[in-house]
Amino acid sequence: xxxxxxxxxxxxxxxxxxxxxxxxxxxxxxxxxxxxxxxxxxxxxxxxxxxxxxxxxxxxxxxxxxxxxxxxxxxxxxxxxxxxxxxxxxxxxxxxxxxxxxxxxxxxxxxxxxxxxxxxxxxxxxxxxxxxxxxxxxxxxxxxxxxxxxxxxxxxxxxxxxxxxxxxxxxxxxxxxxxxxxxxxxxxxxxxxxxxxxxxxxxxxxxxxxxxxxxxxxxxxxxxxxxxxxxxxxxxxxxxxxxxxxxxxxxxxxxxxxxxxxxxxxxxxxxxxxxxxxxxxxxxxxxxxxxxxxxxxxxxxxxxxxxxxxxxxxxxxxxxxxxxxxxxxxxxxxxxxxxxxxxxxxxxxxxxxxxxxxxxxxxxxxxxxxxxxxxxxxxxxxxxxxxxxxxxxxxxxxxxxxxxxxxxxxxxxxxxxxxxxxxxxxxxxxxxxxxxxxxxxxxxxxxxx
Amino acid sequence: xxxxxxxxxxxxxxxxxxxxxxxxxxxxxxxxxxxxxxxxxxxxxxxxxxxxxxxxxxxxxxxxxxxxxxxxxxxxxxxxxxxxxxxxxxxxxxxxxxxxxxxxxxxxxxxxxxxxxxxxxxxxxxxxxxxxxxxxxxxxxxxxxxxxxxxxxxxxxxxxxxxxxxxxxxxxxxxxxxxxxxxxxxxxxxxxxxxxxxxxxxxxxxxxxxxxxxxxxxxxxxxxxxxxxxxxxxxxxxxxxxxxxxxxxxxxxxxxxxxxxxxxxxxxxxxxxxxxxxxxxxxxxxxxxxxxxxxxxxxxxxxxxxxxxxxxxxxxxxxxxxxxxxxxxxxxxxxxxxxxxxxxxxxxxxxxxxxxxxxxxxxxxxxxxxxxxxxxxxxxxxxxxxxxxxxxxxxxxxxxxxxxxxxxxxxxxxxxxxxxxxxxxxxxxxxxxxxxxxxxxxxxxxxxx
Numbered sequence: 049x050x051x052x053x054x055x056x057x058x059x060x061x062x063x064x065x066x067x068x069x070x071x072x073x074x075x076x077x078x079x080x081x082x083x084x085x086x087x088x089x090x091x092x093x094x095x096x097x098x099x100x101x102x103x104x105x106x107x108x109x110x111x112x113x114x115x116x117x118x119x120x121x122x123x124x125x126x127x128x129x130x131x132x133x134x135x136x137x138x139x140x141x142x143x144x145x146x147x148x149x150x151x152x153x154x155x156x157x158x159x160x161x162x163x164x165x166x167x168x169x170x171x172x173x174x175x176x177x178x179x180x181x182x183x184x185x186x187x188x189x190x191x192x193x194x195x196x197x198x199x200x201x202x203x204x205x206x207x208x209x210x211x212x213x214x215x216x217x218x219x220x221x222x223x224x225x226x227x228x229x230x231x232x233x234x235x236x237x238x239x240x241x242x243x244x245x246x247x248x249x250x251x252x253x254x255x256x257x258x259x260x261x262x263x264x265x266x267x268x269x270x271x272x273x274x275x276x277x278x279x280x281x282x283x284x285x286x287x288x289x290x291x292x293x294x295x296x297x298x299x300x301x302x303x304x305x306x307x308x309x310x311x312x313x314x315x316x317x318x319x320x321x322x323x324x325x326x327x328x329x330x331x332x333x334x335x336x337x338x339x340x341x342x343x344x345x346x347x348x349x350x351x352x353x354x355x356x357x358x359x360x361x362x363x364x365x366x367x368x369x370x371x372x373x374x375x376x377x378x379x380x381x382x383x384x385x386x387x388x389x390x391x392x393x394x395x396x397x398x399x400x401x402x403x404x405x406x407x408x409x410x411x412x413x414x415x416x417x418x419x420x421x422x423x424x425x426x427x428x429x430x431x432x433x434x435x436x437x438x439x440x441x442x443x444x445x446x447x448x449x450x451x452x453x454x455x456x457x458x459x460x461x462x463x464x465x466x467x468x469x470x471x472x473x474x475x476x477x478x479x480x481x482x483x484x485x486x487x488x489x490x491x492x493x494x495x496x497x
Numbered sequence: 498x499x500x501x502x503x504x505x506x507x508x509x510x511x512x513x514x515x516x517x518x519x520x521x522x523x524x525x526x527x528x529x530x531x532x533x534x535x536x537x538x539x540x541x542x543x544x545x546x547x548x549x550x551x552x553x554x555x556x557x558x559x560x561x562x563x564x565x566x567x568x569x570x571x572x573x574x575x576x577x578x579x580x581x582x583x584x585x586x587x588x589x590x591x592x593x594x595x596x597x598x599x600x601x602x603x604x605x606x607x608x609x610x611x612x613x614x615x616x617x618x619x620x621x622x623x624x625x626x627x628x629x630x631x632x633x634x635x636x637x638x639x640x641x642x643x644x645x646x647x648x649x650x651x652x653x654x655x656x657x658x659x660x661x662x663x664x665x666x667x668x669x670x671x672x673x674x675x676x677x678x679x680x681x682x683x684x685x686x687x688x689x690x691x692x693x694x695x696x697x698x699x700x701x702x703x704x705x706x707x708x709x710x711x712x713x714x715x716x717x718x719x720x721x722x723x724x725x726x727x728x729x730x731x732x733x734x735x736x737x738x739x740x741x742x743x744x745x746x747x748x749x750x751x752x753x754x755x756x757x758x759x760x761x762x763x764x765x766x767x768x769x770x771x772x773x774x775x776x777x778x779x780x781x782x783x784x785x786x787x788x789x790x791x792x793x794x795x796x797x798x799x800x801x802x803x804x805x806x807x808x809x810x811x812x813x814x815x816x817x818x819x820x821x822x823x824x825x826x827x828x829x830x831x832x833x834x835x836x837x838x839x840x841x842x843x844x845x846x847x848x849x850x851x852x853x854x855x856x857x858x859x860x861x862x863x864x865x866x867x868x869x870x871x872x873x874x875x876x877x878x879x880x881x882x883x884x885x886x887x888x889x890x891x892x893x894x895x896x897x898x899x900x901x902x903x904x905x906x907x908x909x910x911x912x913x914x915x916x917x918x919x920x921x922x923x924x925x926x927x928x929x930x931x932x933x934x935x936x937x938x939x940x941x942x943x944x945x946x
Contacts, residue, residue: 132888134886134887134888134890134899135888135889135890135891135894135895135898135899136890138844138891138894138898139833139839139840139843139844140839140840141838141839141840142839145839169884169887172884173884173885176884176885177885279837335830337834338830338831338833338834339829339830339833339839339898340833340839341833341834341836341837341838341839341840341841343837344834364899367898368894368895368898368899369885369886369898369899369901370885371885371901374823374826374901377823378830380788381784381787381788381827382787382834384588384787384788384789384790385786385787385790385793385831385834387790388728388790388792389590389790390588390589390590390591390594390788390789390790391588391589391590392790394588395587395588433930434930435618435621435622435625435926435929435930436622436625436626436818436819436820436902437583437818438583438618438930438933438934438937439581439583439584439933439934439936439937439940440584440937441583441584441585441937441940441941442584442587445584445587445817446584446817449584449587449788449816449817449818450583450584450813450817450818452818452820452823452901452902452903453885453901454901454903477884480884481882481883481884481887484887484888485887485888487888488887488888488889488890491888491890492890
């Protein structure tokens with residue numbers, strides 16, 4: 049197809065062609081017989097195969113019949129290392145899940161090694177499921193940064209901030225300082241970005257929240273926070289502060305374009321207007337909200353109000369996996385259920401939530417979220433030619449309603465090929481799994497076995 | 498491990514051992530280091546590996562480290578051939594989905610060949626996803642019987658009955674007669690069973706319903722019917738009959754142990770009592786109810802009332818897949834969401850819905866639904882040693898909340914090995930997929946391509 053001897057051709061690293069290509073750059077745009085050209089970490093071109101083959105001489109060509117190419121999925125909220133607590137506490141509501149099971153287990157077990165091993169396990173799961181960028185909030189974020197750096201994954205670290213002492217820091221100022229120091233250390237890293245991660249309105253008091261608002265402005269960073277996760281949070285805020293959490297955040301000057309509100313299951317019409325009017329964004333975590341019985345996020349109403357909504361899995365301790373395909377399906381189905389309207393959230397809008405909206409929410413819409421020349425080459429290939437997905441009348445419907453993450457065959461992050469034919473290229477899967485079993489045995493008290 | 502020369506040992510066909518075995522014969526019973534012994538179509542024994550290896554000499558031994566063995570999943574409601582219309586009509590509510598899209602497409606395209614090809618595609622998907630028995634309601638059920646017979650799959654055929662003319666029959670009596678004749682033809686088939694399948698209260702009038710009630714009693718068959726699928730069905734019944742559909746079915750003597758009510762999203766407390774009091778059973782189809790915006794089935798309340806609830810995918814035109822693992826996860830999460838209670842439906846109860854409850858609903862609890870000596874050998878093996886499922890604190894939680902159907906590695910139906918290492922043994926997958934693509938091209942009007 050491509051003649052390497054033609055002197056008119058530009059030499060590039062890689063040409064990928066597939067049956068379908070969905071660049072996510074324009075509504076409902078689905079291309080057939082197109083390809084994507086990559087050099088280094090960037091996309092060089094997207095176009096018809098016939099055109100690309102006259103323009104470029106590629107060192108490597110991958111042709112994926114029956115596959116669709118799309119931007120890598122962006123998991124906009126999670127706690128990666130908590131994968132080691134997957135299934136440790138099921139069928140409990142948020143407060144008792146946290147206070148009676150998760151926080152005591154974290155106090156006992158979370159360490160640098162726990163975060164390193166748990167994050168690597170999570171990265172392996174996410175890469176194999178087509179996620180090329182994750183937004184994380186957890187202790188020892190330096191370990192998460194290190195895991196992302198080593199594995200080739202892309203991450204946004206929401207460095208945690210709490211009023212109280214944990215394994216990582218003792219009080220809000222120390223959290224803020226440690227986070228800021230880490231940000232400095234990775235300032236020039238192209239795959240590792242930062243935001244402030246105040247845990248929730250009920251775990252961070254007014255003074256540190258105001259400090260975070262000021263620092264975020266000075267350092268040009270986002271603020272990533274659990275907000276209005278369930279009804280009890282609202283009740284407690286009414287009791288402690290005499291106002292709902294969002295009202296308090298507004299008074300503290302946090303509600304603005306930097307704010308990423310995670311969960312948001314309890315919203316009045318006025319609060320939707322507030323968020324929309326101040327250009328704050330929202331991360332929807334349907335599985336976690338459903339599993340913890342937290343409530344339903346008014347996604348359709350918020351999209352109508354023009355709010356940028358991204359999608360997140362939350363941690364594997366409340367999901368219990370990190371599968372963005374499951375999350376897309378859940379988001380669509382939950383929106384239809386909560387509204388009683390089958391047309392409430394269209395497949396296209398869900399796919400936007402998992403790709404370009406995630407990039408916008410992270411403030412990286414110029415680098416990520418679509419397949420366009422000049423952007424980072426974060427790309428996934430999904431095999432639609434399976435008995436569970438054929439026939440394909442519409443690849444977008446297939447991706448949201450039929451496909452399982454196990455159909456992701458190839459993954460590139462920053463131009464690096466990290467998954468090939470469903471195999472992790474740069475990670476040792478069997479060693480990861482052994483570490484996970486070993487943690488489970490220790491945590492279950494079977495360590496001596 | 499097993500010495501074939503020991504004359505004390507009983508010769509058997511197959512011994513399967515795995516890290517975990519969940520027989521589903523007793524609540525929360527999870528066995529480790531156990532195995533299952535098979536001869537012909539039946540389970541001979543279940544016990545500790547050490548015991549089995551002294552008692553039996555197996556012609557074949559399969560050892561599945563890191564896997565869990567459990568009864569094959571029973572998909573208690575669907576329209577298999579509609580897999581050829583997967584993704585053909587999305588984001589529409591039930592009535593316009595049916596009347597504007599599905600019924601016209603069926604009128605135009607459904608034929609013996611359509612049903613044969615569509616059912617084979619569905620069987621391939623279901624087997625690869627761990628379903629060993631499906632309950633089907635569709636036109637040309639003789640084609641479905643033939644596909645099940647050829648592929649080794651187990652099926653319960655709910656022969657369709659409608660007032661009006663379709664591709665298969667012209668009026669209710671003809672449907673009943675054709676169904677009865679088919680039942681006669683397969684009377685002694687161990688893998689193919691029957692029930693009457695009156696489509697819904699709004700498509701079958703009183704006289705045929707009474708006839709069905711009488712025939713079902715005489716022939717000892719079940720009655721499988723869409724009941725209270727959404728609010729509009731209730732409204733229309735109030736308008737046409739002056740009563741709710743369940744009240745009408747009660748008056749017509751259909752509400753009893755033979756009745757399998759599919760969907761049941763609209764239920765009063767009195768109706769739950771009615772169903773419980775008459776030992777009727779329910780098939781819950783969470784994905785379909787959610788996708789069509791039909792409403793939420795009160796699963797937790799009905800389980801409390803002692804009603805037998807099984808699980809179904811519905812057809813791939815309203816789901817859009819036939820994945821019982823997705824359905825289990827959806828059932829658990831939807832119950833927690835609709836009740837606002839994270840403990841509303843436990844993982845164990847969901848696993849029962851997909852196995853032993855399905856067998857009870859089909860009236861085949863003596864042959865299917867658990868792994869016990871004497872029952873048919875319908876068995877699946879699921880690999881839990883993956884980055885998306887480890888660590889495993891509880892294999893039941895893993896199966897419901899973490900596992901994807903792609904982790905099913907081996908499937909046996911009636912003692913026959915039908916899936917080995919994720920490969921279909923008796924079906925030609927590439928030929929099936931070609932047929933699906935060809936139907937899609939014809940139905941989309943691209944046949945000339």
